[in-house]
Amino acid sequence: MAVVNIYKFAGLNANTDNTEKNPFGTNNPPVNETYLIKSIIVKSAGTPTPTVTNDGIVVIQSAALTANESKELLTQPLIVEGGKTLTIKAGSVDAFTFGVSYLNIKKEVTT
Numbered sequence: 001m002a003v004v005n006i007y008k009f010a011g012l013n014a015n016t017d018n019t020e021k022n023p024f025g026t027n028n029p030p031v032n033e034t035y036l037i038k039s040i041i042v043k044s045a046g047t048p049t050p051t052v053t054n055d056g057i058v059v060i061q062s063a064a065l066t067a068n069e070s071k072e073l074l075t076q077p078l079i080v081e082g083g084k085t086l087t088i089k090a091g092s093v094d095a096f097t098f099g100v101s102y103l104n105i106k107k108e109v110t111t
Contacts, residue, residue, distance in 0.1 A: 004106045011099040020053065020087035023100040029082045032107045037078040037086070039101040043070045046094025055084040067094075 010023040022028070029035050042050050044065050052060035052073060060073050080086045080102075090096040 002108050004108055006104045006106065007101070008104050009099060009101050011097070013095075013097050018090050018093050020089045021098075022085060022087050023098065024086070028085050029080055029104075031082040033082045034105045035080040035086070036103040036105060037074065037080060037100060038103065040073040040078075040088070040098060041070050042073060042088070042096065042098045043068070044090065044094045044096045046092060048094045048096060049091035050096075050098075051089045051091055052078075053085075053087045053089070054078065054080060055086075 010025075012021055012023055024035075040052060040060075042062075042065065045067060047064045047067055049064045050060070050062050050073060051058055059078060062071070062073055065071055078086075086100075088098050
C-alpha cells in the first residue's frame with residue numbers, strides 16, 4: 001500500500017441563507033483518505049461570526065469578522081478523517097466567502 005500526498009484548495013462563495021457549507025461540496029473525505037487542513041480563510045461583506053464543525057463537533061467559534069476583511073481561522077492544522085464531514089457556517093445572513101488549503105493524504109493499493 002502506498003501513500004500519496006496531494007496539496008489542494010477548495011473555496012466557496014456562500015450565499016446568504018446562513019446554512020452550513022461543506023468546502024468539499026458533497027464529497028467528504030473517502031474512508032481511505034485524510035485531509036490535513038492547513039488554512040481556513042474567510043471574508044464577508046458584513047460581520048458574521050463563523051463556526052467550523054468537524055464531524056458534528058464545533059472546533060472553531062470565532063469572534064465577529066470585520067466587514068470586507070479576510071481572517072485566518074486556524075492557528076494549528078486540523079485533521080478531517082475519512083468518512084467525516086467538515087462544515088463552515090457564517091453565523092448571519094451576510095454574503096460569505098471562504099477558502100480551505102489542505103493536504104489530501106490518500107492511501108492507494110499498488111501492485
